[in-house]
Amino acid sequence: AQSVTQLDSQVPVFEEAPVELRCNYSSSVSVYLFWYVQYPNQGLQLLLKYLSGSTLVKGINGFEAEFNKSQTSFHLRKPSVHISDTAEYFCAVSTGTASKLTFGTGTRLQVTL
Amino acid sequence: DAGVIQSPRHEVTEMGQEVTLRCKPISGHNSLFWYRQTMMRGLELLIYFNNNVPIDDSGMPEDRFSAKMPNASFSTLKIQPSEPRDSAVYFCASSLLTINTEAFFGQGTRLTVV
Numbered sequence: 152a153q154s155v156t157q158l159d160s161q162v163p164v165f166e167e168a169p170v171e172l173r174c175n176y177s178s179s180v181s182v183y184l185f186w187y188v189q190y191p192n193q194g195l196q197l198l199l200k201y202l203s204g205s206t207l208v209k210g211i212n213g214f215e216a217e218f219n220k221s222q223t224s225f226h227l228r229k230p231s232v233h234i235s236d237t238a239e240y241f242c243a244v245s246t247g248t249a250s251k252l253t254f255g256t257g258t259r260l261q262v263t264l
Numbered sequence: 265d266a267g268v269i270q271s272p273r274h275e276v277t278e279m280g281q282e283v284t285l286r287c288k289p290i291s292g293h294n295s296l297f298w299y300r301q302t303m304m305r306g307l308e309l310l311i312y313f314n315n316n317v318p319i320d321d322s323g324m325p326e327d328r329f330s331a332k333m334p335n336a337s338f339s340t341l342k343i344q345p346s347e348p349r350d351s352a353v354y355f356c357a358s359s360l361l362t363i364n365t366e367a368f369f370g371q372g373t374r375l376t377v378v
Contacts, residue, residue, distance in 0.1 A: 185366060187369075193372075194355060194357075194370050195355070195357075195369040197366045200366055241307065252297075254307040256306040257307075
């Protein structure tokens with residue numbers, strides 16, 4: 152079985168500062184990795200995904216993530232955040248079985264002026 | 265496309281009552297997932313269907329929960345009888361039955377059992 156760990160439950164950051172949200176996974180087989188964002192009272196929206204190929208993945212809203220197999224990590228980064236990036240961010244892993252996703256506990260990104 | 269549609273958006277019910285949550289997946293999608301989100305347990309996969317057939321229901325908490333998918337465009341999650349600890353946001357998601365596609369989520373149903 153696979154699992155996902157998001158160590159940071161909350162990350163406060165000032166607007167225009169860089170941010171990194173950490174995600175580590177555990178799996179005995181090859182995985183596919185995803186980052187989703189959830190705005191208040193909304194469903195989850197895909198930010199980006201890693202399936203294969205280049206380990207640096209670019210997503211929407213200026214976010215990117217890097218897959219590191221040796222460290223079993225898939226950290227999410229943005230060089231300069233905006234107030235509108237305030238949301239809950241979820242890392243998820245799939246072993247490819249029809250997109251069955253296992254989610255981390257989420258990281259709340261709070262961007263302030 | 266309108267995306268995944270869930271109804272109702274909010275449901276308040278008394279303990280012991282039956283609750284039915286509804287989901288219409290994206291047209292053409294052949295996998296459907298029900299997730300539950302709580303502060304304590306985060307996002308949990310309850311059950312998922314491929315081509316209308318339940319594949320894995322190991323996440324269903326107990327016999328009070330049941331899910332059906334009578335056709336490709338409709339699914340229900342039923343709780344009978346409901347209990348206060350069932351209070352949560354329930355999400356439905358759909359995807360294509362291939363490895364390379366992600367799941368698309370509905371906006372969720374916020375259930376409160378009093």
